[in-house]
Amino acid sequence: MENIRVHMHLPLSQNTLLKAPKAVLFDWDGVIVDSEHMIFSALQRTFQHFSLEGPSVPDFYKFYGYSLEDAFKRDFKERWEEAREVYRQVQMNTETQKPKVFEGVQEFLEALSLKKIYCAVVSNKKGDDLRKEAESLNLAHYFSKIVGAQDAQRSKPFPDPVEHALKDTGLNPHHHSVWFIGDRSVDMECAHATKCIPIEAAFFVSKIEENYRYPPTLTIRSYQELIKMLK
Structure with a gap:
């Protein structure tokens, strides 16, 4: 090679x-x-749970490549652990949908x-x-x-x-x-x-x-x- x-x-x-x-x-x-459409959808539902506006697509690309903990600490402040559990529950409810391999x-x-x-x-x-x-x-x-x-x-x-x-x-x-x-x-x-x-x-x-x-x-x-x- x-x-x-x-x-x-x-x-x-x-x-x-x-x-x-x-x-x-x-x-x-x-x-x-x-899988990003699945992640974006789960995030939007998590933000809705807290009556917050979800991230825009540019913000999703910019911030949500970082660890979920870091991103949620920034967006949910002291409620970040609660938000993380809501997000994971949303994902569990849709985990039968396997992401497509590129x-x-x-x-x-x-x-x-x-x-x-x-x-x-x-x-x-x-x-x-x-x-x-x-x-x-x-x-x-x-x-x-x-x-x-x-x-x-x-x-x-x-x-x-x-x-x-x-x-x-x-x-x-x-x-x-x-x-x-x-x-x-x-x-x-x-x-x-x-x-x-x-x-x-x-x-x-x-x-x-x-x-x-x-x-x-x-x-x-x-x-x-x-x-x-x-x-």
Whole structure:
């Protein structure tokens, strides 16, 4: 597998050399599974329970990539724990609806597996719920580690979950090419903080603010772009 020359996200006219990965880290919602409409609906119902106006779509993209605890502390103040339970109850009532896995995910994971490239999930979704969902979608076996909220001391954008995902692997983003595929600003910030290569998954729309200070190195519109790079 050779090094691949790709365009920079900002500005588009520049080129950079994207090294073949030794490891690939994935966010989950909006990257592996198309679940954000379900999350957005559950949030709206939670806000309605407290007679509050729910977040706009831009605010949802901006703030709800962070851990649920952090987001709810900001929006519900001293009632954040109560709001968290309401949100989880709403989700439990709709948990029979499995999120759809994005097209190309399994093919990309198979390609990484064949090349023995280390794979892990680094998400701000609650760890136990994340692993349960990965198992239910028959995807868990592709990942050496599935790291969610509360598995590390701090959540993204802090480096802790990435460090946890790479612990005992001998892989260090300072010395090895580690791709971090995410869809939110919090993912790009975490990738920059840990010296991973930030790749934005923008399958429908870019959710990262224009001129954001932690830009992605590459923006993809489908997994086929990354699959071609591995060949």
